[in-house]
Amino acid sequence: MQVLNPFLVLVCIPLFDLVIYPLISKCGINFSSLRKMAVGMILACLAFAVAAVIEIKINGMAPPQPGSQEIYLQILNLADDEVKVTVLGNGNHSLLIESIKSFQKTTNYSKLHLKTKSQDFHFHLKYHNLSVYTEHSVEEKNWYSLIVHENGKSVSSMMVKDIENKTTNGMTAIRFINTLHTDVNISLGTDTPISVGEDYGVSPYRTVHRGEYPEVHCKTEDKDFSLNLGLLDFGASYLFVIINITNQGLQAWKTEDIPANKMSIAWQLPQYILVTVAEVMFSVTGLEFSYSQAPSSMKSVLQAAWLLTVAVGNIIVLVVAQFSGLVQWAEFILFSCLLLVVCLIFSIMGYYYVPVKSENIHQPADKQILHIQGEVINLETKNTKL
Known part of the structure; x- marks a missing residue:
């Protein structure tokens, strides 16, 4: 996309x-240079507005972030039968109650509020006729997965911290249980192999490129096998649980913690087209217009002053980006509004501007020379060049 502009x-x-x-000229419209520049500024305003709308749409697709004294929790049941999980607060008050079937893929996280920055949560697990109470510590502003699994004839649980945001480079984040x-x-390509401990060991996250992974080589002490991970999409986060299914062998159960990017990169095209047309109508026309209106001795100076405006604009963008504290879409709206105000001022100034004809700049100027003959003063006109 960088080459597109x-x-x-x-x-x-x-x-x-x-x-x-x-x-446009054949349609009888007087599309002067100043009008071209004004239209170019309006298109630049629209480019920033479109960028703001797309940024808002992208932010709406991003997972919500936990605030102060908040966490997000999902529960994964790796046991062979349904488990009822109750999150208990003070005084055995139920904060969350969920019944999760075996290897049920959860669709969302549940928000839980903390009383302090870190807190111990008590969990009641009901499995068949068994009741198990466990306790796990959590910290604010984090995502967690409660993994429920069998422990002999009973069940046990462990709390693992999940990735918080999408990867910034479009890579896919994966981990294994x-x-x-x-x-x-x-083994994933040429990277260092991921080592996952026995009996519900959890691997760290590893980022990989988007693509199909139908045969990922795995190795234990006594045998080698392959896992089909399927499609790993842009920006997603996946958890794979390595399980041994009767009559099917070793498989990878896949769940998506963070959904993939759904908005196509092609949505950037309208912004690029608008800003390119604005650049052609304003910058190119402005350079031509300023050069044609400047006197011969000032053309180079005026061109330098025109290019200096680019530096001033970059300084304004830098100051706003560093010190405004605005989110990205709000910055786009701010720049669009500022540009609209400048466009109105420019249009008013352009309406009253009287352009200088090129022949008046280069044509000889009439200069009157004073001659004194006795008591008679004669005015003689001579042509000189500027």
């Missing part, structure tokens, strides 16, 4: 000069 500029300059501007009674080494 200069490429569109190279395409739009001859397109506007040879096609669009002549068509090993239910086997032996360690497993998992």
